[in-house]
Amino acid sequence: MSAAPPGPRRWDGISFEERMATVDFRIGARAHITVDPDVCRSCTTKVCVSACPANLFAPTADGGILFNYEECFECGTCYMVCDSAGAITWTYPDGGHGVVFHHG
Amino acid sequence: MAERMEFDAVVVGAGPAGASAALALARAGRSVVLVERGPFPGSKNVYGGVVYGRVLDDIVPTWWEEVPVERWIVRRSTMMMTGTQSLAVDFRTDAWGSAPYNGMTTLRCHFDAWLAGKATGAGARLVTSTVATGLVRDGSGRIVGVRTDRDGAELHAPVVIACDGVNSLLAKEAGLLPRAEASHHTLGVKEVLDLPPGAINERFGVQDHEGVDMEILGCTREIPGGGFLYTNADSVSIGAVLSLPELAASGIRPEALIADLKAHPAITPLLRGSTLREYAAHLIPEGGYDTMPTLAADGLLIAGDAGAMTLAAGLWLEGVNFAIGSGFAAGRAVDRALTGGDCSAHGLASYRSDLEGQFVLADHKRLRKAPSLVLSDRVQQRYPGLLCDLAEGMFTVTNPTPKPGGLELTRSVAARHGVKLRQLAADTLRGLRIFG
Secondary structure (H helix, E strand, C coil), rough: CCCCCCCCCCCCCHHHHHHHHHHHHECCCEEEEEEEEHHHHCCCCCCCCHCCCCCEECCCCCEEEECCCCCCCCCCCCHHCCCCCCCCCCCCCCCCCCECCCCC | HHHHHHHHCCEECCCHHHHHHHHHHHCCCCEEECCCCCCCHHHHHHHCEEEEEEHHCCCCHHHHCCCCCCEEEEEEEEEEEECCCCEEEECCCCCHHHHCCCCECCCCCHHHHHHHHHHHHCEEEECCCEEEEEEEECCCCCCCEEEEEEEEEEECCCCCEEECCCHHHHHHHHHCCCCCHHEEEEEEEEEEEEEHHHHHHHHCCCCEEEEEEEEECCCCCCCCCCEEECCCCEEEEEEEEHHHHHHHHHHCCCCHHHHHHHHHCHHHHHHHHCCCEEEEEEEEEEEHHCCCCCEECEEECCCCHHHHCCEECCCCCCCHHHHHHHHHHHHHHHHHHHCCCEEEECCCCHHHHHHHHHHHHHHHHHHHCCHHHCCHHHHHHHHHHHHHHHHHHHHCCCCCCCCCCCHHHHHHHHHCCCCCCCHHHHHHHHHHHHHC
């Protein structure tokens, strides 16, 4: 049995939460990305969990995926790497919402 | 009925491609609307980053006197590393430190807003905080505008120019881009670290507005990719560019690779005492010339990242210049099509031929085989260590044992890294063919 996927760790003395706290998010009311947990339960790889640079995908005890859209970079990594067709519905946040990069 | 507004052209995305397209059209006297989903141009954009400004010479004369520059690149270091070694080709020139300059570091919220300001200054209408949610088609299937998320308002025009970035939902809807092709993309992750200008000048060997650009191979573990380090005015940008399928397969978190780079003995002293100002991530289209999408449909052109116009795997890391070049060319092609009264794919075909005749597609064509070489297993996994060991073998003084001969040393180091001299020679030749 392989170990659990590596969670975010402290790099350079800052936690992942502190890392994400450096980013400006203007959170919209609508979830711009939705995940179908039924599809995810049948997925054996769950590569979204480690690949998402914002670490928004969390495996659940019943084999599904818990997803939080709020601190999303809108990069597209999740739907590009997803191995399970139909698991991720990906759109942009409503105009003016979502991530705002000040040093991109 | 939702509100409907008519223009000569609708440009989606106020990044460098969209701003340049809108600028070309506005200067031609066309009514053009530039739709941006972020609250201001550049707010959704991330790059390394360096902008190479030569493309601007014809568009904004003496642009360097007004562009929001961080530092002018006068030093470029191409580095290969292992966990304990590094080998760099370090070039500096005064020529890049004065007008008309070569490359500059700049931050996208400043640069993109500056360029979009040129478009609005010429008469383009910028609409921010608005998503183009889909294409509008007429009865014959021709694209005649976009729907927006502003109360469903529609923006109509004979042509839409989709400059909506690497994920271009409009190009996907039009069938020009595949829905999700991970192998054509890399993920860039970046940290901007605060560092006082004096510390940057001392550590990187520059002064005043001079800057440094470092590209690094051998720092991304088993994932094909590379690292970068750029100096801004009072910060540095450090990050990694990672093959998307191999990142996913590895189970390694992307920020862990930035941490690797920051912990490397050749990099750590440069960054000591710096603090994280912003963490960011963005996809990069990496397929190169051979996987570039069709660039035109009836009533639609695509430019910039939406058209996969970047060179990100190789000696050259460029993208913003291609976005500007393609966007401006798209704007001019649309102006010609409007004059000719034919905005079908056929009427817009001069866009592609224009790009083929200038650097935008000529550079992509010349370097079409670069991604497969630079991301190959030998270049990624074997050559950084091989070259570092070769340098170490050459420069380690072994008295009283006599110095090894160059060929003997190369043969033994190559063997240690599982590379045959024949392969090394073949890859060298391949590299010369691709880059020469």
